[in-house]
Amino acid sequence: MKFRLSIIVALATLAILLSACNFTMAADVTPPPNYVPPTPAAALGPLFPAQAPGTENGALIFAEKCAPCHGATGLGDGEQGIQLGVPVPALGLPEVARSASPAQWYTVVTRGNMERFMPPFASLSDQERWDVVAYAMALHASEEDLAKGRELFEAECANCSTDLFTDQSKMSELSEVELARIIKEGNDQVPAFGATLSEDDIWAVTAYLRTLSFDTASIVSALATATPEAVTVTETLPPTEAGTPSAEGTPIGTQ
Structure with a gap:
C-alpha cells in the first residue's frame, strides 16, 4: 500500500515538473523572422469626444487609413477593399450614414471588426478617432445641403x-434618423418644426444640425474636396406615431 502511494506521489510530482517545463519552453520560443504581433485594440474611452471633432484633420486621417478600403469618397470602392x-x-x-450614430462608428474604429477585415486603429489617439x-459622418452631405439646412x-x-x-x-448617441424624428415631433429641448418641410428639406436640416457638434471652422473645407456622387435615396422618414427612437444604427463594419 505504501509502495503504491509512493508511486502515485512520484507520478504527480513528475507531471507538475513536466508542465512547468512545457510552460517555460513555450514562453521561450523564438518567433519566426518578420513576425508582427497582432495589433491590440485601443481602450474604449467615453462614447463622446472631449472636444469638438475636427473634420479637416479627419479628412487627412481618412485619406490615409480608410480610403484604401472605403474609397476616397466613402463609396466602398477602395482599391484594397x-x-x-x-x-x-x-x-x-446617405442611407448608410444617416442610420448610424457617431458613438457606433467610433466603437468600430476603436475595436475593429476582424470578421469584416476591419482592424482596430490603436495607432490613432482618442481625439483622432x-x-x-x-x-x-459628413461625407454624404454637400456644401449645398449644409447651406440649405442652415437656412431652413x-x-x-x-x-x-x-x-x-x-x-x-x-x-454622439443620435443618428440623423433620430434627429429627423426630433425635427418632426420635437422633444423637451426643441419644439417640432418640420410640419411644412419636405423629406429632402428635413434631411438637409439634419445634416446641418450634425455639423453643430463638429469643429465648424473646418467642415466646409474638408467637404469641398470629397463629396460623393449623387445617389438615389429610397429611405423614408420615421412616422410621427413611432415610439421611442431606437439607438441602433449601421456600424462601419457590419454592412
Whole structure:
C-alpha cells in the first residue's frame, strides 16, 4: 500500500515538473523572422469626444487609413477593399450614414471588426478617432445641403436653442434618423418644426444640425474636396406615431 502511494506521489510530482517545463519552453520560443504581433485594440474611452471633432484633420486621417478600403469618397470602392471578398460599407451613402450614430462608428474604429477585415486603429489617439468619424459622418452631405439646412433651420426654428446640437455627449448617441424624428415631433429641448418641410428639406436640416457638434471652422473645407456622387435615396422618414427612437444604427463594419 505504501509502495503504491509512493508511486502515485512520484507520478504527480513528475507531471507538475513536466508542465512547468512545457510552460517555460513555450514562453521561450523564438518567433519566426518578420513576425508582427497582432495589433491590440485601443481602450474604449467615453462614447463622446472631449472636444469638438475636427473634420479637416479627419479628412487627412481618412485619406490615409480608410480610403484604401472605403474609397476616397466613402463609396466602398477602395482599391484594397474590392479585393477583400466581402462588401465594404459605403460610408458616403446617405442611407448608410444617416442610420448610424457617431458613438457606433467610433466603437468600430476603436475595436475593429476582424470578421469584416476591419482592424482596430490603436495607432490613432482618442481625439483622432473622433475626428475621422466626424469626417466620415459628413461625407454624404454637400456644401449645398449644409447651406440649405442652415437656412431652413434659421427660418423655421429661429428661436430654438442649439444646446442639444452642440452637446457632445448627446449628439454622439443620435443618428440623423433620430434627429429627423426630433425635427418632426420635437422633444423637451426643441419644439417640432418640420410640419411644412419636405423629406429632402428635413434631411438637409439634419445634416446641418450634425455639423453643430463638429469643429465648424473646418467642415466646409474638408467637404469641398470629397463629396460623393449623387445617389438615389429610397429611405423614408420615421412616422410621427413611432415610439421611442431606437439607438441602433449601421456600424462601419457590419454592412
